[in-house]
Amino acid sequence: MAHLRTGRRTSLAVPAVLSLTASLGFLPGAAAAAPGPATAATTASAGASAAATSKGPGPDLSYLVNTRTDHRTLASVRREIGRNGGTLVVGYDRIGVLVAHSANPDFARLMRAVPGVASAGVTRHTPLAAASTADMGTPQVLGGAQATAARAAATGDQDPLEPLQWDLPAIKADKAHEKTLGSRDVTVGVIDTGVDDTHPDIAPNFDRAASVNCVSGRPDTADGAWRPSASESPHGTHVAGEIAAAKNGVGMTGVAPGVKVAGIKVANPDGYFYAESVVCGFVWAAEHHVDVTNNSYFTDPWYFNCTTDPDQRALVDAVDRASRYAERRGTVNIAAAGNESYDLAADSITDPQSPNDGTASDRVIDPRRCFDIPTQLPGVVTVSATGAKGLKSSYSNYGRGVIDIAAPGGDSTAYQTPAPPATSGLILGTLPGGKWGYMAGTSMATPHVAGVAALIKSTHPHASAALVTALLYAEADATPCTDPYDINGDGKVDAVCQGPANRNGFYGRGMADALAAVTY
Numbered sequence: 239m240a241h242l243r244t245g246r247r248t249s250l251a252v253p254a255v256l257s258l259t260a261s262l263g264f265l266p267g268a269a270a271a272a273p274g275p276a277t278a279a280t281t282a283s284a285g286a287s288a289a290a291t292s293k294g295p296g297p298d299l300s301y302l303v304n305t306r307t308d309h310r311t312l313a314s315v316r317r318e319i320g321r322n323g324g325t326l327v328v329g330y331d332r333i334g335v336l337v338a339h340s341a342n343p344d345f346a347r348l349m350r351a352v353p354g355v356a357s358a359g360v361t362r363h364t365p366l367a368a369a370s371t372a373d374m375g376t377p378q379v380l381g382g383a384q385a386t387a388a389r390a391a392a393t394g395d396q397d398p399l400e401p402l403q404w405d406l407p408a409i410k411a412d413k414a415h416e417k418t419l420g421s422r423d424v425t426v427g428v429i430d431t432g433v434d435d436t437h438p439d440i441a442p443n444f445d446r447a448a449s450v451n452c453v454s455g456r457p458d459t460a461d462g463a464w465r466p467s468a469s470e471s472p473h474g475t476h477v478a479g480e481i482a483a484a485k486n487g488v489g490m491t492g493v494a495p496g497v498k499v500a501g502i503k504v505a506n507p508d509g510y511f512y513a514e515s516v517v518c519g520f521v522w523a524a525e526h527h528v529d530v531t532n533n534s535y536f537t538d539p540w541y542f543n544c545t546t547d548p549d550q551r552a553l554v555d556a557v558d559r560a561s562r563y564a565e566r567r568g569t570v571n572i573a574a575a576g577n578e579s580y581d582l583a584a585d586s587i588t589d590p591q592s593p594n595d596g597t598a599s600d601r602v603i604d605p606r607r608c609f610d611i612p613t614q615l616p617g618v619v620t621v622s623a624t625g626a627k628g629l630k631s632s633y634s635n636y637g638r639g640v641i642d643i644a645a646p647g648g649d650s651t652a653y654q655t656p657a658p659p660a661t662s663g664l665i666l667g668t669l670p671g672g673k674w675g676y677m678a679g680t681s682m683a684t685p686h687v688a689g690v691a692a693l694i695k696s697t698h699p700h701a702s703a704a705l706v707t708a709l710l711y712a713e714a715d716a717t718p719c720t721d722p723y724d725i726n727g728d729g730k731v732d733a734v735c736q737g738p739a740n741r742n743g744f745y746g747r748g749m750a751d752a753l754a755a756v757t758y
Contacts, residue, residue: 296341296342296343297341297364297365297366298339298340298341298365298366299339299340299341299360299361299362299363299365299366300327300337300338300339300360300361300362300366300455300512300514301324301337301338301339301340301345301346301349301358301359301360301361302335302336302337302338302357302358302359302361302513302514302517302552302553302555302556303315303319303335303336303337303338303349303355303357303358303552304334304335304336304355304356304357304358304552304555304556304559305334305335305336305354305355305356306334306354306356307331307332307333307334311334311353311354312329312331312334312336314352314353314354315336315349315352315354315355316329316336318348318349318352319336319338319340319349322340322342322344322345322348322349323340323341323342323345324338324339324340324342324345324349325338325339325340326338327339327454327455327456327514328455328456328518330517330518330521330560332521332563333521333559333560333562333563334356334559335517335556335559335560337455337456337514337517337518339366345358345360346358346359346360346548346549346552350548356555357548357551357552357555357556358548358552359548359549359550359551359552359553360549361512361513361514361553362510362512362538362539362595363539363593363595363596364595364596377472377476377667377669377675377676377677378662378664378675378676378677379669379673379674379675380399380402380666380673380674380675380676384402384661385398385399385674387659387661388400388401388402388659391659395485396491397483397485397486397487397488397489397490397491398487398488398489399489399490399491399666399674400412400490400491401659401660402490402659402660402661402662402666403490403491403660403666404626404646404656404657404660405645405646405648405665405666405686406491406493408624408626408628408646408749409493409645409646409686409690409749409750409751409752410751410752410753410754411491411493411686411689411690411752411753413752413753414693414752414753414755414756415485415491415495417753417756417757418496418693418696418697418756419485419494419495419496419497420482420494420495420496420497420692420693420696421496421497421695421696421699422443422496422497422498423696423699424494424497424498424529424530424692424695424696424699425445425448425497425498425499425500425527425528425529425530426481426482426494426497426498426499426500426528426529426530426531426532426688426689426691426692427448427499427500427502427519427522427523427526427528427530427531427532427569428474428477428478428481428499428500428501428502428531428532428685429502429504429516429519429520429523429531429532429533429535430473430474430477430478430501430502430503430504430505430532430534430535431466431470431471431472431473431474431503431504431505431509432451432464432465432466432470432474432475432501432503432505433449433464433465433466433474433475433478433499433500433501433503434465434466434472434475434668434669434670434671435449435462435464435465435501436465436672437475437479437668437669437670437671437672438486438488438489438672439479439483439484439486439488439489439490439492439668439674440475440478440479440482440483440484440499440668441484442484442486443482443483443484443492443495443496443497443498443499444498444499444500444501445498445499445500446500447526448498448500448502448523448526448527448528449464449500449501449502450463450464450501450502450503450518450519450522450526451463451464451503452502452503452504452515452516452518452519452522453503453504453505453506453515454514454515454518455512455514455515455517455518456518457518457522463503464500464501464502464503465501465503465670466503466670467507468670469507470505470507470509471505471509472669472670472675473534473677473681474501474503474505475667475668475669475670476667476668476669476675476677476682477532477534477667477681477682477684477685478499478501478668478685479492479667479668479674480492480493480665480667480668480682480685480686480689481493481494481497481499481532481685481688481689481692482494482495482496482497482498482499482689482692483495483667483668489668489674490666490667490668490674492689493685493686493688493689493690493692493693493752494689494690494692494693494696494752496696497689497692497693497696500526500528502519502522502523502528502531504516504518504519504535505535510538510539510594510595511535511536511537511538512537512538512539513537513538513553513556513557513611514556516537516557516560516611516612517556517557517559517560519531519560520557520560520561520563520564520569520571520612521560521563521564523564523569524560524563524564524566524567524569525567527568528564528569529568529569529570529691529692529695529706530569530570530571530572530688530691530692530695530706531564531569531570531571531572531688532572532684532685532688533571533572533573533574533612533613533618533684534573534574534679534680534681534682534684534685535574535681536576536610536611536613537553537557537610537611537612538593538594538595539592539593539594539595539596540553540592540593540594541589541591541592541594541610542587542589542592542603542605542608542609542610543608543609543610543611544603544604544607544608545607545608545609546607550608553611554609554611554615557611557612557615558611558612558615558616561612561615561617561618562615562616562617565617565703565704566703568702568703569703570619570691570695570703570706570707570710571612571617571618571619572618572619572621572684572687572688572691573612573613573618573619573620573621573684574613574620574621574623574679574680574681574683574684575613575620575621575622575623575634575635575636575640575641575680575683576610576613576634576635576680577623577633577634577635577679577680577681578633578635579632579633579634579635579636579732579733580635580636580637581635581636581637581733581734581743582605582614582635582636582637582640582641583605583637583638583639583640583736583743584605584637585604585605586602586603586604586605587602587603587605588600588601588602588603589601589602589603589608605637614640617703617707619642619643619687619691619707619710620640620641620642620643620746621641621642621643621644621645621647621680621683621684621686621687622634622635622636622641622643622644622645622647622680622683622744622745622746623644623645623646623647623648623649623678623679623680623682623683624644624645624646624647624649624683624745624749625646625647625648625649625650625653625654625663626646626648626649626651626654626655626656626657626660626663627654627655628717628749629649629653629654629720629723629725630644630720630723630725630733630735630744630745631647631648631649631654631678631680631683632649632650632653632725632726632732633649633679633680634647634680634683635680636733636735636743636744637743638735638736638737638741638742638743639743640743641742641743641744641745641746642711642746642747643687643710643711643714643745643746643747643748643749643750644683644714644717644744644745644746644748644749644750645683645684645686645687645690645749645750646665646682646683646686647665647678647679647680647681647682647683647684647686648662648663648664648665648676648677648678648679648682649663649664649678649725650663651663652726653725653726662676663678664676664677664678664682665677665678665682667682686750687710687750689752690710690750690751690752690755691706691707691710691755693752693755693756694706694709694710694713694755696756697755697756697758709755709758710750710755711746711747712747713751713754713755713758714740714746714747714748714749714750714751714754715748715749715751715754716739716740716747716748717739717742717744717745717748717749718738718739718742719735719736719737719739719742719743719744719745720735720744721734721735723735723744
């Protein structure tokens with residue numbers, strides 16, 4: 239998994255990140271935060287936080303404070319942050335989200351009582367001081383013999399490793415490339431662990447101007463800040479290659495090899511995707527002309543954020559405001575459904591791993607009130623994973639009314655074996671340091687859909703985010719339920735799919751279709 243600290247279970251011994259989706263009608267008044275006249279991102283001056291240096295008797299933690307967006311309210315809330323023992327880190331004024339640090343254990347409670355504050359909550363359970371880097375695990379690096387065999391099998395204008403990419407014909411991307419590779423006016427933002435833009439398959443299509451490091455919650459545009467360090471997860475680089483690896487006679491081919499890709503780094507060195515970083519990522523995408531965002535993660539530390547809890551509600555509120563803002567600015571947000579084999583339409587789900595940066599315990603949650611963010615937020619496209627045989631991957635979450643669309647995410651060859659010359663049932667992608675390797679998960683399915691969305695935007699350059707999403711759904715290949723679903727062949731049903739071919743719990747509207755994206 240791309241961040242093993244989350245404890246997300248996968249049926250494959252390879253890294254993979256995740257998420258989920260459903261339509262929400264929660265947060266009364268939460269995003270009544272319409273864009274205001276204030277600057278989109280403002281930081282506190284050195285002197286403005288002097289009064290906030292008297293910290294309380296607790297660890298220094300990060301908080302989100304969500305307010306109305308008028309100038310008077312924002313100014314008042316800023317003052318109260320200091321008076322309550324906090325330091326303003328950054329203010330996203332257009333959506334009314336302020337990021338603050340405080341060691342006062344009562345900070346969130348005090349801020350909730352401030353007039354104009356809709357919600358406030360702590361984003362983590364560990365101190366802000368850096369901890370040691372966790373072992374992120376390693377993907378299955380492509381071997382020399384496999385690469386040689388692939389090159390020998392390549393035909394026509396195929397890139398050398400393309401014969402190993404069974405996932406491209408699964409969504410008709412190979413046929414789409416005969417018509418177009420996509421437009422260089424389209425950018426996909428990879429909100430993830432960072433992207434190695436020096437990789438030979440990524441460098442030709444990398445958008446430096448749209449890339450950033452958002453780990454602190456505040457944009458860092460220093461050159462290369464978007465790259466993962468040697469000890470950090472390769473996940474974001476893998477995703478970026480799946481989307482837009484250049485068709486350049488080197489390595490593999492992305493779903494949309496003619497579009498640009500940007501790295502929006504939001505995971506800290508320990509692999510946590512905290513809410514303030516995610517908010518920063520969406521706002522950055524909105525304001526830097528990013529057409530599509532790929533979100534293959536869940537926002538730590540809660541797998542599901544329950545709106546009945548004031549802290550968790552604040553996280554949902556903030557990320558919801560940020561993702562809606564991006565959508566209003568023309569960005570299509572796409573996210574992974576998750577790798578726990580959960581039925582997300584069930585009456586209840588047992589979450590054994592939250593909070594994943596503190597003391598986790600089993601808790602039974604109501605999926606109608608507790609949400610994986612950003613995946614289950616309104617307007618976000620939720621993606622389930624399929625294997626080489628076109629069946630729901632053994633690990634993929636599902637649920638009627640939750641899953642919007644399906645795409646290849648890979649599966650064990652014990653369950654779904656690809657046709658030769660492909661040898662692995664996993665998904666080939668780029669890895670830092672000029673390498674290639676295999677990973678699997680709904681994390682790998684999501685970039686296929688992001689690539690198709692980028693092709694739609696390339697074909698319809700003036701389409702709104704809503705229209706791109708509508709075309710993505712309308713052009714999907716309807717896929718009927720797999721019934722019975724016995725993926726391991728032991729005679730027992732492993733999951734139950736409900737709904738018709740064009741709207742069911744396993745495949746949503748069906749399999750993403752790259753050829754249709756460039757044809758209609």
